[in-house]
Amino acid sequence: MSVLTLIPAASDPFDAAEADVRARYVAAYLADDRAGDVIARDWTLYEIEMYDAANPDQPPLMDEIDALDTPAAA
Template sequence: MPTFTLLSAGDPFEQMAEVAHASVRAGFIADYLAATNLIDRAHIAYEVELYDRANPDEAPLMDEIRGLHQPAAA
């Protein structure tokens, strides 16, 4: 007699939420890099801080933005 195994396809809502979070994070980074003056960068940094406080279970996005200015390890 054949045996069947149930394979979960994952929750589509969770997958959509992950894609949305990744898009928001990428958008913040793109906006930060595109900012042409300190006032715009400060405003985006403020928005990123709010985002980080609202999503404490994720890696801080502000750390990623600060890491953009660090030289790569050799």
């Protein structure tokens, strides 16, 4: 007798999309910072602030951006 087993998806597609948006903001910030483009970097920071305001149920992305400049403990 054959037995079928349902295997749940690894993650919700909406969670994956949300993670992609957050990763793109971080990548844009890092690219602007590396290029030394202060105006583009400030615009990206503004967009991140607006993203955080629109998604209060998510961890603040600005905290992740701020942590990029924090040296790691040895």
